[in-house]
Amino acid sequence: MAATHEYRTYLRNPVDMEAGQHRFHQPVPASEPSSRSLLIGTLAVMGLLQVASSMAILLHLTGYLQEADLSTAPHRPIEEVHPKPIVNALKDTRKKGQCKHPKDRMLASAHLPIKVNQGFPKKVEKAIVIEWDEVHGTLRNMSYQKRKLLVTVPGFYYVYAKTCFRYYNLGGLEEMPAVDVSNAQLIQYVYHESFKQNSKAGLLMKTGSTMRWNNTSYNMYCAQQGRVVYLDKGDALFVNVSNAWMLDKEAEGTYFGAIKFGN
Template identity: 45%
Template sequence: MAANDYRAYLRNHIDMEEAPARAPHTGSTHRALIFGTLAVMALLQVASSVAILLHLTGYLREVDLASPQQSPNEEMHSETLIGDQMNSSTKDKTKKVPSAHLPIKTPIDLLPNENGLTQIAWDGMKAENLKRMKYKDNRIIVDSPGYYYVYAKTCFRYHEIHSSEKVNISNIELGQYIYHEKHSRSEPPTVLAKSSGTPEWNIKKYNKYCMEQGRGVRLEKDDRIYVKVSNAQLLDPAVEETYFGCFKISK
């Protein structure tokens, strides 16, 4: 009986000594789980914040999975091809547009005067000055019928030093006239545009006056247009100052 009591006493004493050792082990396990959970939650919070920031700044974009995406090089190549094709079409279209731009022929060849007006001779020998149009007898000849814009600019000048004779320019009248001559020639030429005036020159050693005009008109095949001026002896021979031309704007 006494032996059994002693064994029980020893067993209880051993259990009491082991109990404090097990308690700390259980508490540290709970703390590790709590810290691990908090760490995972913190990482998720950081990842979520980064994702929102990237989305707001535009780094994350919606992707259309239904259609394949082109690389930047492919997109640039496509845009280049489209641009080249458009430029090529524009250049081809421009080459086909009937047009003429003729500078004054130098030295100036004064034609016979009719009613105080002289027809101007132009430089129509250069191929680049005429596109699908002809030039003959100081006239531009239409090859493709349609609506055209016709223009002309003439400059007059008087340089006393280079003049062989004195000319009274105090009340001189200068005029520019654009004529339309129909291909049938069944009726007299009509005046498409007219500009005239008496400039108030200061009677200096050098005087200059320019006139420029233009208008749209319907021209048929083989119709002709030409320019006449008054006081042609005062025409400025500079090719960039005095010129005549037209271009087709529609059918």
């Protein structure tokens, strides 16, 4: 009975009920300030990371665009792209020794056709020096004097000569020539005079043939030869032929020359 009385007393006192509710529902200390600080710090770190990644992407794209611009842009002289100190450093200093101004590196050549108005005695088989036409020929850093081609620039030369011989009798059997050409020796000699050896002449080339021609028909034979030889300054070249009176005096058939191609 005592318990029932207490229970009823408890139910009848609303003040006590409210006090009990307040005891059971006391507010818990809030952690809102610390959570807010943590949230702000997280957002700040994420913002910094985003800015850094954006800057990295921007720098990468900028470098790529510069490379593309340089590869597609028209090539300009190196002087326009780099300053003079860099240009001077990039220049090849070895080219300084490749100047073509020195005389020993000059080109030299000569081509001389046979001189037309020169006569040779018949019945003379002995070799005679040919005279060449300097006026209608070409000379470059070489000279011609007394039927000889003179060297002014030392070096390796290709020396060549061509001589054509011909004989024909337009008169027929009634006007038989006094010279027998049935066994004609047509020989070409090219000589080299060395300035260092007191202009002593030495045989450089020789070619030819013995022709058995018919006195009543047109006959022609050409001898041509060439070779490489080293020539010093002051050396001379000349050509001898046997039976020179039968030489073909046309520029396309008989000529003489030399070409320098190396030091």
